[in-house]
Amino acid sequence: MIGVSVLGYGNIGSGVAQILRENADCIKKSAGEDVTVLHVCDLREFPGDPCEAILTHDASEAIHDPAVQIVVETMGGVHPAYEFVKDALTSGRHVATSNKELVAACGTELIALAKEKHVNFFFEASVGGGIPIIRPLTSSIVSDHVRRIEGILNGTTNYMLFRMQESSLSFEAALKEAQDLGFAERNPAADIEGADACRKIAILCSLAFGQPLAYTRVPTEGITGVTPEDFVYAEKMGCTVKLLATGRQTEDGVSVRVAPVLLPLSHPLAGIRGVTNAVLVEGDMCGTLTFTGAGAGKLPTASAVCADIVEAVRHPQTTVIRGWEGEELPLADAGEETHSFFVRLADIVEMSAFAEYAEQVFAGVIEGEAACVTAPLTEEAFAALCKEAPVISYLRVA
Numbered sequence: 001m002i003g004v005s006v007l008g009y010g011n012i013g014s015g016v017a018q019i020l021r022e023n024a025d026c027i028k029k030s031a032g033e034d035v036t037v038l039h040v041c042d043l044r045e046f047p048g049d050p051c052e053a054i055l056t057h058d059a060s061e062a063i064h065d066p067a068v069q070i071v072v073e074t075m076g077g078v079h080p081a082y083e084f085v086k087d088a089l090t091s092g093r094h095v096a097t098s099n100k101e102l103v104a105a106c107g108t109e110l111i112a113l114a115k116e117k118h119v120n121f122f123f124e125a126s127v128g129g130g131i132p133i134i135r136p137l138t139s140s141i142v143s144d145h146v147r148r149i150e151g152i153l154n155g156t157t158n159y160m161l162f163r164m165q166e167s168s169l170s171f172e173a174a175l176k177e178a179q180d181l182g183f184a185e186r187n188p189a190a191d192i193e194g195a196d197a198c199r200k201i202a203i204l205c206s207l208a209f210g211q212p213l214a215y216t217r218v219p220t221e222g223i224t225g226v227t228p229e230d231f232v233y234a235e236k237m238g239c240t241v242k243l244l245a246t247g248r249q250t251e252d253g254v255s256v257r258v259a260p261v262l263l264p265l266s267h268p269l270a271g272i273r274g275v276t277n278a279v280l281v282e283g284d285m286c287g288t289l290t291f292t293g294a295g296a297g298k299l300p301t302a303s304a305v306c307a308d309i310v311e312a313v314r315h316p317q318t319t320v321i322r323g324w325e326g327e328e329l330p331l332a333d334a335g336e337e338t339h340s341f342f343v344r345l346a347d348i349v350e351m352s353a354f355a356e357y358a359e360q361v362f363a364g365v366i367e368g369e370a371a372c373v374t375a376p377l378t379e380e381a382f383a384a385l386c387k388e389a390p391v392i393s394y395l396r397v398a
Protein backbone atom coordinates (compact mmCIF):
# COMPACT_ATOMS: atom_id res chain seq x y z
CA MET A 1 0.00 0.00 0.00
CA ILE A 2 1.21 3.49 -0.89
CA GLY A 3 0.37 6.17 1.67
CA VAL A 4 -0.47 9.71 0.63
CA SER A 5 -0.80 12.91 2.63
CA VAL A 6 -2.75 15.81 1.21
CA LEU A 7 -1.69 19.28 2.38
CA GLY A 8 -4.53 21.73 1.73
CA TYR A 9 -8.03 20.27 1.76
CA GLY A 10 -9.78 22.83 -0.40
CA ASN A 11 -11.33 22.36 -3.81
CA ILE A 12 -8.45 20.46 -5.40
CA GLY A 13 -7.18 18.63 -2.31
CA SER A 14 -10.62 17.24 -1.55
CA GLY A 15 -10.91 16.35 -5.26
CA VAL A 16 -7.70 14.31 -5.00
CA ALA A 17 -9.05 12.41 -1.99
CA GLN A 18 -12.35 11.86 -3.82
CA ILE A 19 -10.67 10.47 -6.94
CA LEU A 20 -8.34 8.20 -4.96
CA ARG A 21 -11.43 6.89 -3.16
CA GLU A 22 -13.90 6.63 -6.04
CA ASN A 23 -11.43 5.48 -8.71
CA ALA A 24 -9.40 3.22 -6.42
CA ASP A 25 -9.86 0.32 -8.84
CA CYS A 26 -8.35 1.98 -11.90
CA ILE A 27 -5.67 3.70 -9.84
CA LYS A 28 -4.60 0.33 -8.45
CA LYS A 29 -4.54 -1.06 -11.97
CA SER A 30 -2.41 1.85 -13.24
CA ALA A 31 -0.10 2.06 -10.25
CA GLY A 32 0.10 -1.64 -9.47
CA GLU A 33 -0.57 -0.93 -5.80
CA ASP A 34 -3.33 0.36 -3.55
CA VAL A 35 -2.98 4.10 -3.02
CA THR A 36 -4.57 5.41 0.17
CA VAL A 37 -4.89 8.86 1.70
CA LEU A 38 -3.62 8.56 5.27
CA HIS A 39 -3.76 12.24 6.28
CA VAL A 40 -5.36 15.42 5.07
CA CYS A 41 -3.93 18.60 6.56
CA ASP A 42 -5.77 21.89 6.75
CA LEU A 43 -6.33 24.63 9.32
CA ARG A 44 -10.10 24.31 8.90
CA GLU A 45 -12.50 21.69 10.25
CA PHE A 46 -14.60 19.51 7.92
CA PRO A 47 -17.43 18.00 9.99
CA GLY A 48 -19.19 15.16 8.19
CA ASP A 49 -16.57 14.98 5.42
CA PRO A 50 -15.36 11.49 4.37
CA CYS A 51 -11.83 12.54 5.44
CA GLU A 52 -12.85 14.01 8.80
CA ALA A 53 -11.25 11.14 10.73
CA ILE A 54 -7.84 11.60 9.05
CA LEU A 55 -7.77 15.41 9.31
CA THR A 56 -4.79 16.93 11.04
CA HIS A 57 -3.73 20.54 11.59
CA ASP A 58 -0.09 19.51 11.85
CA ALA A 59 1.69 19.39 8.48
CA SER A 60 4.79 17.81 9.97
CA GLU A 61 2.76 14.88 11.27
CA ALA A 62 1.22 14.43 7.81
CA ILE A 63 4.57 14.61 6.02
CA HIS A 64 6.67 12.49 8.36
CA ASP A 65 4.36 9.54 8.95
CA PRO A 66 6.64 6.60 7.97
CA ALA A 67 3.73 5.09 6.01
CA VAL A 68 3.54 8.15 3.72
CA GLN A 69 5.59 7.99 0.51
CA ILE A 70 3.84 10.73 -1.47
CA VAL A 71 2.89 14.22 -0.34
CA VAL A 72 0.28 16.16 -2.31
CA GLU A 73 0.47 19.94 -1.99
CA THR A 74 -2.75 21.71 -2.95
CA MET A 75 -2.56 24.67 -0.60
CA GLY A 76 -1.69 27.36 -3.12
CA GLY A 77 0.61 30.31 -2.49
CA VAL A 78 4.37 30.15 -1.98
CA HIS A 79 4.51 30.09 1.83
CA PRO A 80 4.23 27.83 3.74
CA ALA A 81 3.80 25.46 0.76
CA TYR A 82 7.49 25.87 -0.10
CA GLU A 83 8.67 24.90 3.39
CA PHE A 84 6.38 21.85 3.48
CA VAL A 85 7.37 20.66 -0.01
CA LYS A 86 11.05 21.12 0.75
CA ASP A 87 10.61 19.17 3.97
CA ALA A 88 8.84 16.34 2.11
CA LEU A 89 11.46 16.12 -0.66
CA THR A 90 14.35 16.34 1.80
CA SER A 91 12.87 13.44 3.75
CA GLY A 92 12.84 11.34 0.55
CA ARG A 93 9.16 11.62 -0.29
CA HIS A 94 7.70 12.34 -3.71
CA VAL A 95 5.63 15.49 -4.12
CA ALA A 96 2.75 16.21 -6.49
CA THR A 97 1.54 19.80 -6.54
CA SER A 98 -1.08 21.85 -8.33
CA ASN A 99 0.52 25.07 -7.12
CA LYS A 100 1.68 27.26 -10.02
CA GLU A 101 2.84 30.07 -7.71
CA LEU A 102 5.18 27.61 -6.00
CA VAL A 103 6.47 26.03 -9.22
CA ALA A 104 7.01 29.40 -10.91
CA ALA A 105 8.79 30.87 -7.88
CA CYS A 106 10.77 27.89 -6.56
CA GLY A 107 10.63 25.22 -9.30
CA THR A 108 14.34 25.38 -10.14
CA GLU A 109 15.35 24.68 -6.56
CA LEU A 110 12.70 22.03 -5.90
CA ILE A 111 13.45 20.14 -9.14
CA ALA A 112 17.15 20.09 -8.22
CA LEU A 113 16.35 18.91 -4.69
CA ALA A 114 14.14 16.11 -6.04
CA LYS A 115 17.00 14.98 -8.32
CA GLU A 116 19.45 15.02 -5.43
CA LYS A 117 17.11 12.90 -3.32
CA HIS A 118 16.16 10.53 -6.22
CA VAL A 119 12.48 11.34 -5.81
CA ASN A 120 9.98 13.21 -7.94
CA PHE A 121 8.62 16.73 -7.84
CA PHE A 122 5.59 16.54 -10.13
CA PHE A 123 3.44 19.51 -11.14
CA GLU A 124 1.17 18.42 -14.00
CA ALA A 125 -1.83 20.24 -12.48
CA SER A 126 0.01 23.56 -12.19
CA VAL A 127 -0.64 24.44 -15.84
CA GLY A 128 -3.79 23.82 -17.82
CA GLY A 129 -5.80 22.12 -15.04
CA GLY A 130 -6.75 18.67 -16.35
CA ILE A 131 -4.80 18.95 -19.64
CA PRO A 132 -1.75 16.70 -19.81
CA ILE A 133 0.92 19.16 -20.97
CA ILE A 134 3.83 18.85 -18.51
CA ARG A 135 4.24 15.14 -19.20
CA PRO A 136 4.13 15.52 -23.02
CA LEU A 137 6.76 18.25 -22.74
CA THR A 138 9.00 16.16 -20.49
CA SER A 139 8.42 12.70 -21.98
CA SER A 140 7.09 12.97 -25.52
CA ILE A 141 8.32 16.12 -27.22
CA VAL A 142 11.91 15.43 -26.23
CA SER A 143 13.63 14.92 -29.56
CA ASP A 144 12.57 18.29 -30.95
CA HIS A 145 13.74 21.85 -30.61
CA VAL A 146 10.59 23.66 -29.50
CA ARG A 147 10.07 26.67 -31.76
CA ARG A 148 6.91 28.03 -30.18
CA ILE A 149 4.67 27.37 -27.23
CA GLU A 150 1.53 29.38 -26.73
CA GLY A 151 -1.63 28.94 -24.85
CA ILE A 152 -4.88 30.04 -23.40
CA LEU A 153 -3.81 29.30 -19.85
CA ASN A 154 -6.43 30.96 -17.68
CA GLY A 155 -9.92 29.51 -17.58
CA THR A 156 -11.50 32.45 -15.75
CA THR A 157 -10.51 35.04 -18.33
CA ASN A 158 -11.29 32.77 -21.27
CA TYR A 159 -14.73 32.20 -19.79
CA MET A 160 -15.19 35.94 -19.27
CA LEU A 161 -14.09 36.86 -22.81
CA PHE A 162 -16.34 34.16 -24.22
CA ARG A 163 -19.34 35.51 -22.27
CA MET A 164 -18.54 39.12 -23.24
CA GLN A 165 -18.54 38.01 -26.88
CA GLU A 166 -21.46 35.59 -26.76
CA SER A 167 -23.89 37.62 -24.63
CA SER A 168 -22.35 41.12 -24.70
CA LEU A 169 -21.89 40.89 -20.92
CA SER A 170 -20.05 43.67 -19.19
CA PHE A 171 -16.63 42.87 -17.73
CA GLU A 172 -18.06 42.95 -14.20
CA ALA A 173 -21.00 40.64 -14.98
CA ALA A 174 -18.70 38.16 -16.73
CA LEU A 175 -16.32 38.14 -13.75
CA LYS A 176 -19.17 37.53 -11.33
CA GLU A 177 -20.35 34.55 -13.38
CA ALA A 178 -16.83 33.06 -13.47
CA GLN A 179 -16.48 33.53 -9.70
CA ASP A 180 -19.89 31.98 -9.03
CA LEU A 181 -18.81 28.95 -11.09
CA GLY A 182 -15.68 28.56 -8.93
CA PHE A 183 -13.08 29.14 -11.66
CA ALA A 184 -11.48 32.29 -10.31
CA GLU A 185 -8.59 32.56 -7.86
CA ARG A 186 -9.43 33.67 -4.30
CA ASN A 187 -8.19 37.06 -5.40
CA PRO A 188 -9.36 37.33 -9.03
CA ALA A 189 -6.76 40.03 -9.72
CA ALA A 190 -4.33 37.20 -10.50
CA ASP A 191 -6.69 36.02 -13.25
CA ILE A 192 -7.84 39.30 -14.78
CA GLU A 193 -4.46 41.05 -14.59
CA GLY A 194 -2.68 38.14 -16.24
CA ALA A 195 -0.46 37.07 -13.31
CA ASP A 196 -1.84 33.52 -13.32
CA ALA A 197 -1.21 33.05 -17.06
CA CYS A 198 2.21 34.69 -16.63
CA ARG A 199 3.32 32.08 -14.10
CA LYS A 200 1.99 29.28 -16.28
CA ILE A 201 3.79 30.40 -19.46
CA ALA A 202 6.98 30.86 -17.42
CA ILE A 203 6.69 27.20 -16.32
CA LEU A 204 5.97 26.03 -19.88
CA CYS A 205 8.82 28.05 -21.40
CA SER A 206 11.24 26.79 -18.76
CA LEU A 207 10.31 23.21 -19.68
CA ALA A 208 10.08 23.71 -23.43
CA PHE A 209 13.37 25.60 -23.73
CA GLY A 210 15.17 23.78 -20.87
CA GLN A 211 16.33 26.83 -18.92
CA PRO A 212 14.64 28.70 -16.08
CA LEU A 213 12.46 31.65 -16.97
CA ALA A 214 11.60 33.85 -13.98
CA TYR A 215 7.95 34.84 -14.30
CA THR A 216 8.88 38.40 -13.35
CA ARG A 217 10.61 38.72 -16.76
CA VAL A 218 7.42 38.03 -18.75
CA PRO A 219 5.77 41.25 -20.02
CA THR A 220 2.20 40.82 -18.82
CA GLU A 221 -1.10 42.57 -19.46
CA GLY A 222 -4.48 41.31 -18.32
CA ILE A 223 -7.95 41.74 -19.73
CA THR A 224 -9.17 44.65 -17.61
CA GLY A 225 -9.01 46.94 -20.65
CA VAL A 226 -11.03 44.64 -22.93
CA THR A 227 -14.56 45.88 -23.68
CA PRO A 228 -17.61 44.20 -25.23
CA GLU A 229 -17.21 46.71 -28.12
CA ASP A 230 -13.83 45.18 -29.01
CA PHE A 231 -15.71 42.06 -30.03
CA VAL A 232 -17.85 44.05 -32.48
CA TYR A 233 -14.70 45.10 -34.36
CA ALA A 234 -13.13 41.66 -33.92
CA GLU A 235 -16.05 40.10 -35.73
CA LYS A 236 -15.66 42.55 -38.63
CA MET A 237 -12.02 41.54 -38.92
CA GLY A 238 -12.69 37.78 -38.78
CA CYS A 239 -11.04 37.64 -35.35
CA THR A 240 -11.80 37.00 -31.72
CA VAL A 241 -10.18 38.33 -28.53
CA LYS A 242 -8.12 35.96 -26.37
CA LEU A 243 -5.71 36.32 -23.47
CA LEU A 244 -2.75 34.67 -25.15
CA ALA A 245 0.46 33.58 -23.43
CA THR A 246 3.32 33.07 -25.87
CA GLY A 247 6.92 31.94 -25.97
CA ARG A 248 8.64 31.91 -29.37
CA GLN A 249 12.19 31.11 -30.25
CA THR A 250 13.70 33.93 -32.33
CA GLU A 251 17.23 34.55 -33.56
CA ASP A 252 17.69 36.98 -30.65
CA GLY A 253 16.33 34.74 -27.88
CA VAL A 254 12.89 33.74 -26.73
CA SER A 255 10.11 36.27 -27.18
CA VAL A 256 7.57 35.97 -24.34
CA ARG A 257 4.41 37.86 -23.50
CA VAL A 258 0.98 37.56 -21.88
CA ALA A 259 -1.58 39.94 -23.36
CA PRO A 260 -5.08 40.07 -24.78
CA VAL A 261 -4.84 39.83 -28.57
CA LEU A 262 -7.00 39.93 -31.65
CA LEU A 263 -6.69 36.38 -32.90
CA PRO A 264 -7.76 35.39 -36.45
CA LEU A 265 -10.53 32.80 -36.39
CA SER A 266 -8.24 30.54 -38.45
CA HIS A 267 -5.77 30.30 -35.51
CA PRO A 268 -5.91 26.87 -33.76
CA LEU A 269 -6.64 28.55 -30.40
CA ALA A 270 -9.37 30.91 -31.63
CA GLY A 271 -12.19 28.40 -31.09
CA ILE A 272 -11.29 27.61 -27.47
CA ARG A 273 -14.40 28.55 -25.51
CA GLY A 274 -15.48 28.95 -21.93
CA VAL A 275 -13.25 27.66 -19.15
CA THR A 276 -11.34 25.47 -21.59
CA ASN A 277 -7.57 25.96 -21.82
CA ALA A 278 -5.37 25.02 -24.75
CA VAL A 279 -1.66 24.80 -25.40
CA LEU A 280 -0.05 24.80 -28.82
CA VAL A 281 3.46 23.41 -29.15
CA GLU A 282 5.45 23.70 -32.35
CA GLY A 283 8.51 21.49 -32.62
CA ASP A 284 11.05 21.46 -35.44
CA MET A 285 10.29 17.80 -36.15
CA CYS A 286 6.84 17.02 -34.70
CA GLY A 287 5.15 20.07 -36.23
CA THR A 288 2.26 21.75 -34.47
CA LEU A 289 0.47 19.95 -31.66
CA THR A 290 -2.47 21.26 -29.64
CA PHE A 291 -3.67 20.10 -26.25
CA THR A 292 -7.08 21.17 -24.96
CA GLY A 293 -9.26 20.50 -21.95
CA ALA A 294 -10.67 21.90 -18.73
CA GLY A 295 -8.22 24.49 -17.45
CA ALA A 296 -9.78 24.87 -14.03
CA GLY A 297 -12.23 23.07 -11.79
CA LYS A 298 -12.02 20.58 -8.94
CA LEU A 299 -12.03 17.15 -10.57
CA PRO A 300 -10.12 17.89 -13.81
CA THR A 301 -7.30 19.52 -11.82
CA ALA A 302 -7.37 16.80 -9.15
CA SER A 303 -7.25 14.18 -11.90
CA ALA A 304 -3.91 15.62 -13.07
CA VAL A 305 -2.58 15.46 -9.49
CA CYS A 306 -3.69 11.82 -9.22
CA ALA A 307 -1.91 11.00 -12.49
CA ASP A 308 1.26 12.39 -10.88
CA ILE A 309 0.68 10.17 -7.85
CA VAL A 310 0.45 7.12 -10.11
CA GLU A 311 3.63 8.21 -11.92
CA ALA A 312 5.42 8.49 -8.58
CA VAL A 313 4.32 4.99 -7.61
CA ARG A 314 5.62 3.69 -10.94
CA HIS A 315 9.01 5.37 -10.43
CA PRO A 316 9.77 5.00 -6.73
CA GLN A 317 13.52 5.64 -7.03
CA THR A 318 13.92 7.48 -10.30
CA THR A 319 13.53 11.18 -10.91
CA VAL A 320 11.39 11.30 -14.04
CA ILE A 321 11.19 15.03 -14.73
CA ARG A 322 14.59 16.48 -15.62
CA GLY A 323 12.90 19.88 -15.77
CA TRP A 324 15.11 22.88 -16.36
CA GLU A 325 18.47 24.01 -15.06
CA GLY A 326 21.32 26.43 -15.68
CA GLU A 327 21.28 30.11 -16.53
CA GLU A 328 18.12 32.17 -17.00
CA LEU A 329 16.62 31.72 -20.47
CA PRO A 330 17.97 34.38 -22.89
CA LEU A 331 15.05 36.58 -23.96
CA ALA A 332 14.65 38.69 -27.08
CA ASP A 333 14.59 42.43 -26.36
CA ALA A 334 10.87 43.23 -25.98
CA GLY A 335 11.60 46.85 -26.90
CA GLU A 336 12.81 45.82 -30.37
CA GLU A 337 9.76 43.72 -31.20
CA THR A 338 6.99 45.13 -33.35
CA HIS A 339 3.25 44.41 -33.38
CA SER A 340 0.26 45.68 -35.27
CA PHE A 341 -2.15 47.31 -32.85
CA PHE A 342 -5.92 47.66 -33.03
CA VAL A 343 -6.91 51.01 -31.50
CA ARG A 344 -10.32 52.52 -30.67
CA LEU A 345 -10.37 56.30 -30.59
CA ALA A 346 -12.97 58.74 -29.32
CA ASP A 347 -13.35 60.47 -32.69
CA ILE A 348 -12.30 60.01 -36.36
CA VAL A 349 -10.69 63.47 -36.23
CA GLU A 350 -8.42 62.15 -33.52
CA MET A 351 -7.20 59.49 -35.89
CA SER A 352 -4.67 62.00 -37.24
CA ALA A 353 -1.99 60.89 -34.79
CA PHE A 354 -2.33 57.37 -36.15
CA ALA A 355 -3.10 58.32 -39.81
CA GLU A 356 0.42 57.70 -41.05
CA TYR A 357 0.44 54.18 -39.56
CA ALA A 358 -3.19 53.11 -40.07
CA GLU A 359 -3.46 50.14 -42.42
CA GLN A 360 -7.16 49.59 -41.87
CA VAL A 361 -9.66 52.21 -40.68
CA PHE A 362 -13.13 51.68 -39.20
CA ALA A 363 -15.57 54.58 -39.02
CA GLY A 364 -19.21 54.38 -37.95
CA VAL A 365 -19.04 50.82 -36.63
CA ILE A 366 -19.84 52.23 -33.20
CA GLU A 367 -21.38 55.70 -33.05
CA GLY A 368 -19.08 58.51 -31.97
CA GLU A 369 -15.80 56.65 -32.35
CA ALA A 370 -13.32 55.38 -34.88
CA ALA A 371 -10.80 52.60 -34.92
CA CYS A 372 -7.80 51.46 -36.89
CA VAL A 373 -5.24 48.70 -37.23
CA THR A 374 -1.70 50.03 -37.36
CA ALA A 375 1.34 48.87 -39.27
CA PRO A 376 3.82 46.99 -37.05
CA LEU A 377 5.15 49.34 -34.34
CA THR A 378 7.44 48.98 -31.35
CA GLU A 379 5.81 49.31 -27.92
CA GLU A 380 7.57 52.63 -27.46
CA ALA A 381 6.38 54.06 -30.78
CA PHE A 382 2.84 52.92 -30.04
CA ALA A 383 2.90 54.43 -26.54
CA ALA A 384 4.08 57.74 -28.02
CA LEU A 385 1.17 57.80 -30.48
CA CYS A 386 -1.29 56.99 -27.68
CA LYS A 387 -0.19 60.14 -25.85
CA GLU A 388 -1.39 62.21 -28.83
CA ALA A 389 -4.88 60.70 -29.17
CA PRO A 390 -7.84 59.82 -26.92
CA VAL A 391 -7.47 56.04 -26.99
CA ILE A 392 -10.50 54.16 -25.67
CA SER A 393 -8.89 50.74 -25.84
CA TYR A 394 -6.26 48.84 -27.78
CA LEU A 395 -5.23 45.27 -28.52
CA ARG A 396 -2.23 43.71 -30.18
CA VAL A 397 -2.98 41.80 -33.34
CA ALA A 398 -1.62 38.23 -33.19
Ligand code: HSE
Nearest residue numbers: 154155156184185296
Ligand atom coordinates in the same frame (compact mmCIF):
# COMPACT_ATOMS: atom_id res chain seq x y z
N1 HSE B 1 -7.93 30.63 -11.69
C1 HSE B 1 -7.31 29.67 -12.53
C2 HSE B 1 -7.97 29.74 -13.90
C3 HSE B 1 -7.48 28.31 -11.94
O1 HSE B 1 -9.01 30.39 -14.01
O2 HSE B 1 -7.45 29.19 -14.86
C4 HSE B 1 -6.62 27.26 -12.56
O3 HSE B 1 -5.25 27.56 -12.46
